[in-house]
Amino acid sequence: MATNIQNLKNTLRQEVKQTLSRMCIEEKHLQSNYVAQKLIQHRKYLEATRIGIYLSLADEIQTESILKHMFSIGKLCFIPRYNAESMDMIRMESFEERDTLPKTKWNIPQPTEDSHREDATQTGGLDILIIPGRAFTKSGYRLGRGKGYYDKYLSRYKEKFDGKLPYMIGLAYAQQIYEELPITETDQKLDEILFDNREESVPYL
Template identity: 25%
Template sequence: MIDVREKQELRDRIKEVLRSVSSVENRRASILVTKNVLNSEAWKSCPVVLSFVSINGELDTSMLIQIGLDQGKIVGVPRTAGSYMTFHRIRKLAFPGETGLTGVREPTSAHPAVEPGQELKFPEIAHRPEYATRDTPLSLVVVPGLAFDRRGNRLGRGGGAYDRYLARYNDKVVTIGVCLERQIVDAVPVGKQDIGVSYIATENGLYTTREL
């Protein structure tokens, strides 16, 4: 049985570490992490990118989102209803939206939903025969986290939205967790409901969770 206190202690410890990261260091690391994600086979092969919108203290995902749009990818960002999360398509970085409960800008329900496994509903993808016949995921999910370990286990902020989302779609997506190298720990306490990631991108490189 997972010790809830153990998770909270790790959250508190990582939050303290992140408080020591300057805005300059965060910006530098964000650029390097972005480059490492862009160089990944997952990014190159997936026509759909689903990314979180960063808040203060997190690695900046705006560059990744903008590049995805510039490259003609279908880009989706999260919309939440309680702990239930969906991704909706945006066509520009400064998308029309509303502020969610966590203070993050979210798309409105008028933005088309982007659902893993249903990517062929978008003409840009359906018209490409290599996507229509592919049996590997078409969607890449860029996953936030306070901490990750070498097996790809992830510690979030405690809401469980990403765990619930990935429980629904984990076999239909490729996942890359993004964090600073110092957010990688020896072991993240996990339970049955916790879903890990396939890759981790830090300022030092991109790792599969078996090679980290």
Template identity: 30%
Template sequence: MNQKNFIRAKTKEALEAMSDQDYIRDSRQIAEHLVNSSYWQASQLIALTISRHREVDTYQLINQAWKEKKRVAVPRTNVNEKSMRFYELSSFSQLEKRYSDLMEPLPEACTPVAEEQLDLIIVPGLAFDQSGARLGFGGGFYDRLLARVGTKTVALAFSCQLYPRLLTEAHDQLVDHIVTTDGFVR
């Protein structure tokens, strides 16, 4: 097993071992740090994925964005082209379950959003290091997106998702900041 697959497996195992109480508490703390940041406060159009399994809960962030009259953009993937397109979400009823159990927007119910309009991209991932290196889920969707846009990026991570150093390849894109229960670690 190569290092990336080993770290993916180890991280998934650690995430699944989290108690429900710890997951809820830690997700709330991470969200509070992000929402209180200047990055969040300066953003009017925020891109993020709908959390699944044991990813940091983004439902609360979406609700907070709507409460603050911010716009929320969620990607819809095209697996054959290894691409994604963002759509503005105004209700959770505009979602459907798709590729890899991802909840994605229904194109007929949402307005498309151009990538260059995004003020902040909350980048998903399984593992991160202090340099901003990230290990995703293996599709490369975000690496391709981040190579094209200059938008500020933030990743949300539980402590079990942080590693001293991740090996990166030429196509891997770094995130600008990582938010944990302790606040911004990068």
């Protein structure tokens, strides 16, 4: 059964990858702007001080405008730092730093292992965590890229903070919303998914 679910996940990841590759830059930009506006007007975002957020790849909802807004109003920003087995959420000091951080083999900017920075789980935790994914359901289930970084991070976070998790928000293109996904007991359900739902005619795959 586990092997079957994993095969379904891998097939779905490839389908979503192909769908996103057919989206033009303009459409990605429009949807990203809409989702970003939904987020920065969200009550949980406005109330939050410590925010975890990803630095976007080309096929993810773009977070550049969100990062700019965070720094402009004094939010504390934490971004993923990946290694071979796990990830941590590390303090980012300024928006401009995004262009100077070294990049991983996946082309993701992140602080180096030897840089002395605040680790969110070693200090006050996070108020909200903004999460990317390959596919989502409206109810909050998420399909990641297959490495399990976020699920493992959230498991460690739970242990550290006595079962408490930050409020978790997924960001998605309309084309990433599915009616259901293949899931297992280790898949962490998110609290909310923000996506471009302006057009009822947008087909959900």
